[in-house]
Amino acid sequence: MTQQTRIFSGIQPTNNLTVGNYLGAIKNWVSLQSQGQSNENQVENLFCIVDLHAITVPQDPTLLHKATLETAATYLASGINPKQSSIFIQSHVRAHTELAWLLSCMTPMGWLNRMTQFKDKAGKNREKAGLGLYAYPTLMAADILLYQTTHVPVGDDQKQHVEMTRDLAQSFNHHYNEDTFTIPEPVIQGEAKRIMSLRDGTKKMSKSDPSGFSRIHLTDSPEDIAQKIKKAKTDLAPLPDSIVELEDRPEAKNLITLYAAFQNMTIDSALKNVAGQNFASFKPQLTEVIISALTPIRENIATYMNDQSELMDILNNGSEKASHIAEKTINDVKETMGFVKENN
Ligand code: TYM
Numbered sequence: 001m002t003q004q005t006r007i008f009s010g011i012q013p014t015n016n017l018t019v020g021n022y023l024g025a026i027k028n029w030v031s032l033q034s035q036g037q038s039n040e041n042q043v044e045n046l047f048c049i050v051d052l053h054a055i056t057v058p059q060d061p062t063l064l065h066k067a068t069l070e071t072a073a074t075y076l077a078s079g080i081n082p083k084q085s086s087i088f089i090q091s092h093v094r095a096h097t098e099l100a101w102l103l104s105c106m107t108p109m110g111w112l113n114r115m116t117q118f119k120d121k122a123g124k125n126r127e128k129a130g131l132g133l134y135a136y137p138t139l140m141a142a143d144i145l146l147y148q149t150t151h152v153p154v155g156d157d158q159k160q161h162v163e164m165t166r167d168l169a170q171s172f173n174h175h176y177n178e179d180t181f182t183i184p185e186p187v188i189q190g191e192a193k194r195i196m197s198l199r200d201g202t203k204k205m206s207k208s209d210p211s212g213f214s215r216i217h218l219t220d221s222p223e224d225i226a227q228k229i230k231k232a233k234t235d236l237a238p239l240p241d242s243i244v245e246l247e248d249r250p251e252a253k254n255l256i257t258l259y260a261a262f263q264n265m266t267i268d269s270a271l272k273n274v275a276g277q278n279f280a281s282f283k284p285q286l287t288e289v290i291i292s293a294l295t296p297i298r299e300n301i302a303t304y305m306n307d308q309s310e311l312m313d314i315l316n317n318g319s320e321k322a323s324h325i326a327e328k329t330i331n332d333v334k335e336t337m338g339f340v341k342e343n344n
Pocket of ligand 1: 008009011012013020050144153155157158192204205
């Protein structure tokens, strides 16, 4: 990594987080955090709970409140260390909404029309979808650009949004002929770039899928995990010994991906352990692997949620540090755009 690496990423506090969020995002944040520690150059990590994104679809206030704190607890429980990374709530740093407005005036509607996540989420109800859901990629661009982010570790589904962020930053810099924004790179790594639904291997595992059996939450009990894996869709063939033979077996590929990713293995080396087995013998092993990885995380989340004073201290500290960086960017952007500075 180059000098002054700055890593930013976030998760929406909607419902409990899934193993998709963990393997596709948080687990990679933890490894980037430790790589940063061993790097002589300065690496700064910012991990945000993006509550302003959550309200792009209707939320119950009590559930939003709980999910916001639980998402923060999950970052910590999974190994994000507040001494090495700032953890903060998006709505605590007002510059996010301010920059989002400034950038929205420069975002062509044609770009937003191409965003697949809007099409998926709005579905047939396009006319009734809120403006926020449509404008969401601009808020995400503001999140990233506010911190002069160099690297954005995300799952595969967010790639298009990070690419739009790059386009917006380039277009702003070009329009004002200044290097106001750093151009961020998406970081999409590991075997679990896109974990699929346990009910349908062609659909992404999602916090908002109507079927609870489609996903495993990080707070699921061992019994729930065992039951969900037992019911997970599979096919009749035994497991092969190479990944190419899984190409047209999406459910089998997804389960072996979970098995590999939770053990930090490549899919090919995981297949060497289980090739030739059928699902009746593979599923209990997968269940064990998931339960042993998630049990300490679930217990740590409960500890942070039972006494929230430590959690709140960490979040306050995080937003203070984040605000410091954000204020500088927003002031620079406004000056570049020609806004008159307050005189105080
Ligand atoms: P969200 O909340 O949907 O998901 C959070 C992170 O989890 C990843 N992810 C997955 N990875 C693999 N398999 C899956 N099934 C899976 N489901 C989710 C996502 O790719 C993401 O990395 N727009 C973002 C949140 C956001 C953000 C940002 C991210 C807002 N501002 C700035 C990075 C930088 C979102 O809705 O993620």
